[in-house]
Amino acid sequence: MPPHPINPIDYFAIQNVLSRYCIALDTKDFDLLSEVFTPNVDAKYPFPGGDMKGLEAVQSTIRGRLGRIATQHCLTTQVIAFNDSRSASATTYFTGSHFGQGEYEGQVLTAHGKYVDELICLEGQSEGMPGASGNWMVRKRTVIFMARIGDEAVMGGK
DSSP states (O other), X not given: OOSSOOXXXXXXXXXXXXXXXHHHHHHTOGGGGGGTEEEXXXXXXXXXXOEEESHHHXXXXXXXXXXXXXEEEEEEEEEEEEEETTEXXXXXXXXXXXXXXXXXXXXXXXXXXXXXXEEEEESSOOTTOTTSSSEEEEEEEEEEEEEEESOGGGGGOO
């Protein structure tokens, strides 16, 4: 058992920060990723150039990959485990739909997978979650694809 009791509102704060990631991608507000990841985040995605160190690398890589195409990211099954009152691990299943543009109009590439995250709670007011212990952020992310269904060329956004 952690040395300090876990604040139950922290579960919701973690869910919110992970949801904010999807909203950033789908609205193309890549600056919003600064409210998801720590400045020194270590992120591993299973695509070329997907081993990233630092927030700016994550923002730039994701902008380059998704900036030209419409997407919808949905979170499903999730388990959050607290290591102590200031750190937690989360495994979250996702479905990401990537909608073809131009010559790929009407086609969809769907990614099924999971985000495996390590989070820390930073001092200060939580973004949008009054009563949380602080501001929860992802410090390490590993993305695992379980399946990708559709034409990978959709990602070209032509």
